[in-house]
Amino acid sequence: MFKLVYLLDCLHAEAHEGETVSGSDWYFHSFGPFAVNLAGGIDELASRGLVQSLSDEYRGKDFSLYWLGEYPQGPSLSEVGVVGTGAARFGSMVRKFAKDLSKLLDHAYFKTLPMQGATPGKRIDFGVLKDAGQVQAHKHTSISDHAKILKLAQLAERVAQTYTRGKGNARAMAAHRPIYDLAFVEASAAMDAEDADRDPIAFTAQLA
Template sequence: MAADINKIDLVIQYALLVAGEEDDFFNQQLGPIHLIKYVYLADMFYARRNQGETFTGVDWTFYNFGPWSQTVHSRVEPALVAIMANKQSFESDYGDEDWHRWNLRNERLLADKKGSLPAAITLRLDRDIHKYLKDTPSLLDYVYKTPPMIHAAPNEHLDFSLACEQMDGESDSPKLRIESLSNKKQKKFKEKMSTLREEFQKRKANKPKLVSPVEEPRHDDVFIEGVKWLESLAGDDFSSKKLTVKFSPDVWKSKTRKGEDVS
């Protein structure tokens, strides 16, 4: 299956527009590294419900501890220029090429793009975008632990059929729908829920209560000595040392990396 440029552009545009729902301008800005990972997640969510087939047809590779596609990277700027997104450039702290951040707030365009994407993508991708936004370390950690990644070694192609294995028992729960909302909408929802809880507590307060007496906990010498004894079972304190650890390349295919039990 060849990569579909139009679908790649659609997901890139959609991801930026979802971030644009945030009230804080700082949170609306995404860079290429974030957008690439959100396209990867879109492909994974789609593959879960489509027998391992991805939405974009991109051939993803395990590169530098994450999923990578040069095709997707090359489409970031054209896709965002096409919807007239705002671009800001910053000088890199590492002396290499400049950093770029994009943002765009357009509710009408967002609704249009959302209507062009499968629900299998939008519900979960919305949740992840609002959760991670441009928090690079957290986003990379989350993506790194997805099934196609933990079953691959560096420079290998990713197998999205592995994502289907996690579908059993999954459902589009109310909690997932709430998490897919922007922070502003989640805040309004929580305020309404808080009001309902207050009303419930007021009604509950009018009912007779049975209060059980609670004894004060003992913090005497016996308690203190008991805590010391329990702590002593852990052994001596660790000494501070700097060590170098080397791992075999076989670690990439180990069962422990996949979260499986090892006998």
């Protein structure tokens, strides 16, 4: 859950000048992002039953797992300022990483801009995401070289002529294509029937 909140903060920072939605004090801890005040907040939610939790020990180290219940409570993404493509991307992340913790950690640790510039033990700067969510306007390129303009015009003319010749050939072939109408079909059938009704030619030759 920590890493999903971190990813949500990244998406919020893209659209809100580097500001996170959780307000957590993220810093580079061990291999990835961590926030002490977020841990306290999640523990409080777990104690109220708003978040499910499980604490255990693995290889001599204590750990806790947190997850949302069947009917989670809380504000929607749009209510916290994550809308449009940001909300769609977060939904895609949740579905993609829901059952694959290793991929979630890999994405959060190595494929987000704040972590790429982070220093172990130091605060994580979300300001690098200020311009990440902005769509750059497309710049049209104009050609000022008259020689290039002339070459483009000549090329366009050759393409147009080739297309016109192709259409002419198609019309010529269509004009000379045989037409099989109903009269032709009936006449062919009558001739076939006449051939079938004729008696076979008698073989009267004598062999020496």
